[in-house]
Amino acid sequence: MSEHEQRTPVQLNSVSADDPRLQPAARRPELVEKVIALTFVLGIVLIAGFGAAYWVNAAPWTLGATFGGGLTLMGVGLIAWGKYLMPRGPFVEERHTMASSDEERNAFAAAIVERGGGVVKRRKFLGGLLGAGMGIFGVVAAFPLVRSLGPLPKGTLFHTDWAKGTYLVDITGRRVHHDDLAVGSIVTVYPEGLENTDNGQAVDQTVLIRISNENFVTQKGRETWGPSGYLAYSKLCTHLGCPVGLYEQQLQLLVCPCHQSMFDVTNGCIPNFGPAPRPLPQLPLQFDSAGFLQSQSDFNQPVGPGFWERS
Amino acid sequence: MSQTLNTKRAQRNSAGPYGKIGQSLNELDDRLGIAKGGRTFLDKIFPDHWSFMLGEIALYSFVVLLVTGVFLTLYYVPSQDLTTYTGSYLPLYGQKVTEAFASTVNLSFAVRAGLLMRQMHHWSCDIFVGAIVVHMGRVFFTGAFRKPRETNWVIGTTLLILAIVNGFLGYSLPDDLVSGTGIRIAYSIILSIPVVGSYVAFFLFGGNFPGTSIIPRFFILHVLIIPLVILALVGAHMGLLVRQKHTQFPGKGKTENNVVGTPMYPVFMAKTTGFMFVVAGAIALLGAFAQINPIWQFGPYTASRISYAVQPDWYMGFLDGALRIFPAWSFHSFGHTIPLEVTIPAVIFPGILFNLIMAWPAIERKFTKDNAMHNLLDRPSERPKRTAAGVAVAVLCAMLFIASSTDVIANFFHVSLNTVLWAMRILCVVVPILAYPITYKIAREMQGFAGAGKRKTTNIVTRTLEGEYVATPAPVYVDDLTHEHEPDAVPVPTYVVVGESSQDDETISGVRRVPR
Numbered sequence: 001m002s003e004h005e006q007r008t009p010v011q012l013n014s015v016s017a018d019d020p021r022l023q024p025a026a027r028r029p030e031l032v033e034k035v036i037a038l039t040f041v042l043g044i045v046l047i048a049g050f051g052a053a054y055w056v057n058a059a060p061w062t063l064g065a066t067f068g069g070g071l072t073l074m075g076v077g078l079i080a081w082g083k084y085l086m087p088r089g090p091f092v093e094e095r096h097t098m099a100s101s102d103e104e105r106n107a108f109a110a111a112i113v114e115r116g117g118g119v120v121k122r123r124k125f126l127g128g129l130l131g132a133g134m135g136i137f138g139v140v141a142a143f144p145l146v147r148s149l150g151p152l153p154k155g156t157l158f159h160t161d162w163a164k165g166t167y168l169v170d171i172t173g174r175r176v177h178h179d180d181l182a183v184g185s186i187v188t189v190y191p192e193g194l195e196n197t198d199n200g201q202a203v204d205q206t207v208l209i210r211i212s213n214e215n216f217v218t219q220k221g222r223e224t225w226g227p228s229g230y231l232a233y234s235k236l237c238t239h240l241g242c243p244v245g246l247y248e249q250q251l252q253l254l255v256c257p258c259h260q261s262m263f264d265v266t267n268g269c270i271p272n273f274g275p276a277p278r279p280l281p282q283l284p285l286q287f288d289s290a291g292f293l294q295s296q297s298d299f300n301q302p303v304g305p306g307f308w309e310r311s
Numbered sequence: 312m313s314q315t316l317n318t319k320r321a322q323r324n325s326a327g328p329y330g331k332i333g334q335s336l337n338e339l340d341d342r343l344g345i346a347k348g349g350r351t352f353l354d355k356i357f358p359d360h361w362s363f364m365l366g367e368i369a370l371y372s373f374v375v376l377l378v379t380g381v382f383l384t385l386y387y388v389p390s391q392d393l394t395t396y397t398g399s400y401l402p403l404y405g406q407k408v409t410e411a412f413a414s415t416v417n418l419s420f421a422v423r424a425g426l427l428m429r430q431m432h433h434w435s436c437d438i439f440v441g442a443i444v445v446h447m448g449r450v451f452f453t454g455a456f457r458k459p460r461e462t463n464w465v466i467g468t469t470l471l472i473l474a475i476v477n478g479f480l481g482y483s484l485p486d487d488l489v490s491g492t493g494i495r496i497a498y499s500i501i502l503s504i505p506v507v508g509s510y511v512a513f514f515l516f517g518g519n520f521p522g523t524s525i526i527p528r529f530f531i532l533h534v535l536i537i538p539l540v541i542l543a544l545v546g547a548h549m550g551l552l553v554r555q556k557h558t559q560f561p562g563k564g565k566t567e568n569n570v571v572g573t574p575m576y577p578v579f580m581a582k583t584t585g586f587m588f589v590v591a592g593a594i595a596l597l598g599a600f601a602q603i604n605p606i607w608q609f610g611p612y613t614a615s616r617i618s619y620a621v622q623p624d625w626y627m628g629f630l631d632g633a634l635r636i637f638p639a640w641s642f643h644s645f646g647h648t649i650p651l652e653v654t655i656p657a658v659i660f661p662g663i664l665f666n667l668i669m670a671w672p673a674i675e676r677k678f679t680k681d682n683a684m685h686n687l688l689d690r691p692s693e694r695p696k697r698t699a700a701g702v703a704v705a706v707l708c709a710m711l712f713i714a715s716s717t718d719v720i721a722n723f724f725h726v727s728l729n730t731v732l733w734a735m736r737i738l739c740v741v742v743p744i745l746a747y748p749i750t751y752k753i754a755r756e757m758q759g760f761a762g763a764g765k766r767k768t769t770n771i772v773t774r775t776l777e778g779e780y781v782a783t784p785a786p787v788y789v790d791d792l793t794h795e796h797e798p799d800a801v802p803v804p805t806y807v808v809v810g811e812s813s814q815d816d817e818t819i820s821g822v823r824r825v826p827r
Contacts, residue, residue, distance in 0.1 A: 015804035022804070060426040064599020067427070068592045075588025082581030089578070092800035093356040093570045095556055095686060098459060149514040156519050157502075157509060171615075188615055202495075202521050202614035235615060240499040240634065240653060241520070242492055245617040257619045258496065259635045260718055260728055273729065275634065275652045277641030305499040306641055306650030307509050 021091065026084035033085065039077035046070030157309070158302045160191075160204045160234075162283055167192040168208060168232070168293040178228060178291040181210040186247045188235060191295075203303065205235040205243060206283055208293070209265055211252060219268040222300075225284040230293060232283035233269045236304040237261055239276040254280065277306065353576040354803040358559040362449045367583060369442035371590040372435040373545065379432040380534065386418035386425065387411070389530035391486065391523050400607050408486075408611040411526045415485040416607050431598035436478050438594060440626040443471045451671070451701050454689040455558045458682065461672040463551045466544050468669045473541050475626050480533040482604075482624055486526055489604075489621050491612025494525060496634075503653035521614060560688045564800050567686045574803045620719055625712070632714030633660055636736045664704070695754035702750040707743040714739060 015022065026032040047070035053062045100108075120127040168176045168189040173196075176189060189208045194200030210229050218226075225231075233254065235243045242258035247265075253272075254263040261276030263269040269280035281303050284296035302310055327333050340346040357363065390410035396403045398417050408416075418425040447467060450456055456464035479497070483490045498520045501512040517524030556570050565571045573579045597603075609618060623631055633656035642649040667674075675697060676682065691698040713720075714735040721728040769785040 012805040061599045068595030071588045072592030075585040078585030086578040090800040150517040153509040205615035240496045243617045277639040306648045307502045310648040311646045
């Protein structure tokens with residue numbers, strides 16, 4: 001004999017089928033049933049349609065329309081079934097207090113504090129050693145995990161690849177000659193040989209602008225930096241490092257499209273609008289004997305956004 | 312004897328009154344003891360109020376995220392190695408792009424249903440975060456976070472943060488021009504943290520921007536680590552919900568010690584499964600008809616290129632807005648720089664905001680000295696200070712969100728960018744400050760009405776012969792009173808006896824007999 005047969009059957013609390021709470025919420029359940037059936041049928045048709053559309057590799061919108069439409073219809077039908085045709089209730093459930101009895105609480109707390117805590121209290125030295133060991137393990141384990149992730153910054157953020165005599169080239173690697181740019185033109189330049197590298201693109205990118213000498217304010221100590229109206233500024237916004245990619249030619253402003261900082265090209269690229277805190281660093285320029293543009297040195301300041309180590 | 316008979320009927324009889332299913336349930340109960348708990352779970356009551364559905368939207372859009380995300384991982388290549396694009400999208404043909412970008416374009420155009428899945432994934436992410444925020448608003452304004460549910464509030468807030476972070480990581484994976492600019496900005500924000508910023512940035516990105524590790528690292532965070540944490544926390548969120556049971560709005564028969572509504576099985580199960588289909592279906596329809604993030608139009612990321620009017624996904628908008636309107640207050644001294652123009656809006660502000668949200672249950676308890684259990688919800692008007700504080704914070708975030716499109720606004724309305732910027736700077740301060748007293752006042756006024764928040768009865772306005780207008784309350788429709796006629800709630804019945812009427816039909820008024 002199995003275990004089940006030994007059990008004595010018990011009477012379950014039952015409820016009559018015509019209890020008001022078991023009735024559907026719908027006024028006309030037969031009609032609702034038909035509507036839901038129709039919804040299901042349409043849903044099935046659409047889902048089958050999705051299968052067909054997928055089979056023939058139809059356009060994405062056909063796939064989405066059949067798939068989404070089918071799912072939505074099936075869902076709507078199921079919700080309506082639950083809402084209008086199933087027992088409308090209301091039903092209630094008692095909430096039981098979370099808190100245990102005082103005895104149980106005390107027993108639990110005592111077990112933790114006395115049984116475990118007592119053991120540690122008696123052997124404070126061992127406990128301390130264990131704690132120290134775990135702590136040191138945590139630090140030692142975390143250190144390589146973190147430290148292996150990348151190199152230390154060191155001086156990286158302070159310098160670019162521009163140096164004395166580096167030729168300015170455009171994205172195709174062509175050097176920029178004295179006669180290349182008309183007044184009011186702009187081109188993005190890179191150190192020669194680095195125009196297609198990550199660092200050349202992300203760190204060394206520079207805007208070269210040729211402006212007319214009228215209205216131009218020469219910054220102190222930069223008298224020789226912009227020969228023949230050629231000015232080179234770091235293309236990295238001093239706010240968050242976006243490329244300062246817009247040139248407002250009429251106003252002679254470089255504009256950052258990210259957060260709309262504006263830099264006055266005629267006045268050392270000092271920001272005159274927006275959240276950028278510092279001027280764009282300037283690259284001192286010179287011509288070689290053949291008339292090609294070179295940098296005199298690196299930028300006068302670290303490029304890009306601010307960071308702690310920057311003075 | 313009858314033991315020798317092996318008919319179907321004999322089998323059925325020996326299986327007990329509930330047949331094979333009953334038998335297997337008994338087998339399961341023998342081993343796991345599930346009958347009692349299982350029954351309680353089936354009888355779990357879900358309140359009927361519509362606002363309880365908002366969390367379901369979040370849950371089901373997360374399900375869609377998981378399913379579509381798994382599909383995408385089959386085709387996406389998390390690598391920044393350069394390759395030549397030779398796919399079917401002609402404008403990009405022959406261009407040097409990263410594997411990540413090329414594979415995303417390919418899975419959109421060359422993989423069957425790939426574009427649909429990608430767009431569904433992106434849409435469900437936007438909906439996921441949105442639903443979390445709205446659900447959180449419901450929990451906040453009705454006081455559902457109060458004791459004993461503070462832990463679940465903290466879990467929920469953590470889920471919001473993780474959802475935003477993972478959304479940003481996923482948005483970055485295609486390595487297109489717009490998302491690449493987003494990563495550049497994120498790098499600069501990390502760089503702005505005082506003292507450790509450059510170290511954190513170098514360790515996270517494996518060196519100076521852009522490096523070659525961002526995409527693989529973002530990928531593993533996006534598809535494995537953060538989803539696992541989210542999944543675990545969603546499990547904990549649900550577990551606590553079942554353990555502590557639902558809150559409910561006050562109403563007929565509803566007390567602190569019960570829950571009135573719809574039982575889990577089968578009614579709620581039908582409704583919620585249907586709702587999952589609807590959420591998934593709606594996302595599929597969005598994916599079919601509403602284009603989102605067409606990366607092939609943006610092009611691959613190149614550090615020296617940028618696009619105009621770039622905006623992040625909506626949930627990053629408030630941070631972008633804060634960065635736009637914050638003044639250029641950089642701090643230089645003692646040989647160090649603190650880029651306050653970045654640190655304050657993008658590190659300190661969200662830090663304060665999310666800590667404030669997490670700590671709110673504790674903060675409120677400090678003020679109200681209320682340490683009691685709360686299972687009945689507040690109307691927002693019943694707690695004017697909480698409601699006003701919540702509205703002020705929500706309005707601040709909304710204003711910052713609007714501020715994230717200053718350039719678009721200036722362009723659209725043909726006003727100067729300067730005007731828009733200053734307007735947003737002022738509005739972001741003034742509007743939240745005004746929102747508090749206004750909300751407080753409205754809430755207090757609403758308290759004065761008897762039956763505030765209930766449906767108002769119609770007035771009939773008549774004109775007298777003298778031309779005077781008189782408003783008289785219209786007679787109440789019977790429909791409006793059906794709630795009052797609702798039968799008392801009972802525990803979910805164990806089983807239903809068909810055909811044995813306990814009462815005569817005539818004695819139960821308004822009940823329709825239905826053949827089942």
